[in-house]
Amino acid sequence: MQPKPASRRRTQQRYGRLGIYGFLLLSALFFAIPLYVMIITSMKGMPEIRLGQLFSLPGDPTFAAWIKAWSQACTxxxxxxxxxxxxxxxxxxxxxxxLSILIGSINGYALSFWRFRGANLLxxxxxxxxxxxxxxxxxxxIIGFREVGLYGTLTSIILVHTMFGMPIMTLLFRNYFASLxxxxxxAARIDGAGFWQIFLQIMLPLAVPIIIVAVILQTTNIWNDYLLGLIFAGSDNLPMTxxxxxxxxxxxxxxxxxVNMAATMLTAAVPLAVYLLSGKYFVRGIASGAVKG
Structure with a gap:
């Protein structure tokens, strides 16, 4: 007996759902297995590591490697x-x-509502x-910072990250404000509100979702940076990476x-915590600014 069309559709949907779940599970394992290996390796002693049993749980778990990585390892x-x-x-x-979020939000606000000649070009x-x-x-x-006496200082690395973060922050906030x-x-202009009054009292409170997105993106990018910190921070301000x-x-x-694995986990702890604690707000913020651009 031939199955009814509705029954056939349900069967196809069931198989499609299973395929999606299988793909998501494989994707999760792809990222979770290296994390698992790092964690269990950091909790093993060197004699147990030399056995070569990469995926086995530690026989005698210890946090000695974490303590050494935090306060005793040679850098x-x-x-x-x-x-x-x-x-x-x-x-x-x-x-x-x-700084990058503040400048990006002002730029996005100005480019969305205070249109001027050449705004699109800018x-x-x-x-x-x-x-x-x-x-x-x-x-x-490097030449520019050297000439003004800022190269190799904390100020220089902050300015560098601010400048490199400004374009993507401007894009995020411009698209979000354009959706409002x-x-x-x-109405605010009719009531006599000016540039800063509208920005601080109306637009900024409405921009909380995209601000959360910006904080997550910038915190992750800046914390994980290696090259810029190595070049511009100077020997006294070298970042964790x-x-x-x-x-x-x-x-x-x-x-x-x-010790190497423990140091790696300690370095990755802040971006992981930021994402785990605010991941749902990240999705909401991205979706809220994706309607109009």
């Missing part, structure tokens, strides 16, 4: 662990995120800047894989 000529890089990354990330130039490889402009920036009803802006590289590549005697 070059000093053996004070990765903690100095953690606090340097905090000093770099917080002002860089705040927006195009800013967006173009988001796709220019920063390796192309590193050398001119223009009647809000027109640079310290991690020094721990992994600097070896005295035995290469301690458990």
């Amino acid at each position: 070059g000529v000093t053996c004070e662990g990765i903690q100095a890089g953690f606090f340097n990354s905090i000093k770099i990330t917080l002002p860089s995120v705040a 927006f195009g130039i800013l967006v173009f800047g988001a796709f220019v490889p920063y390796q192309v402009v590193i050398y001119p920036m 009803p223009s009647e809000l802006f027109k 640079v310290q991690l590289n020094n721990i992994v590549t600097t070896t005295y005697g035995v290469r301690e894989y458990n």
Whole structure:
């Protein structure tokens, strides 16, 4: 007996759903397995690691490698662990995120509601800047910062991250503000509100979803940066990623894989925590600014 069309459709939908779930499961395993290996390796001693049982759980779990990675591992000529890089990354990330979001939100607001001659051209130039490889402009920036006496300072690395983050932040906020009803802006103008009053009292409170998206993006990008921190931060402000590289590549005697894995997990902890705690807001923010651009 031939199945009814409705029954056939349900069968096809069931198989399609199973295929989607299978693909999502494989994708999750693809990213979860390396994380699992890093965690269990960081909790093993070196004798157990030498057995070569990569996926086996630790027989005698210990956090000694984590303690050493944080406060005792050698990051070059000093053996004070990765903690100095953690606090340097905090000093770099917080002002860089705040400045880039502030400038990007003002740019996006101005380009959405305060149209002026050449606004589209300026927006195009800013967006173009988001796709220019920063390796192309590193050398001119080094010369520029050197000439004004800022090269190798905390100020220089903050300015660098702010400049490189501004194009994508402008794009995010411009698209979000463009999705808001223009009647809000027109009503505020009729009531006599000016540029800053409309921005601070109307637009900024409405932009909370996209601000969360911007914070997640910028925090992740800046915290995970290696090259810019290595070049512009100076020896006194090296971020956590640079310290991690020094721990992994600097070896005295035995290469301690458990310490390397623990240092890697400590370095990745902040971006992972930011995403896990605010991931749902990230999706909502992206969706809220995707209607109109």
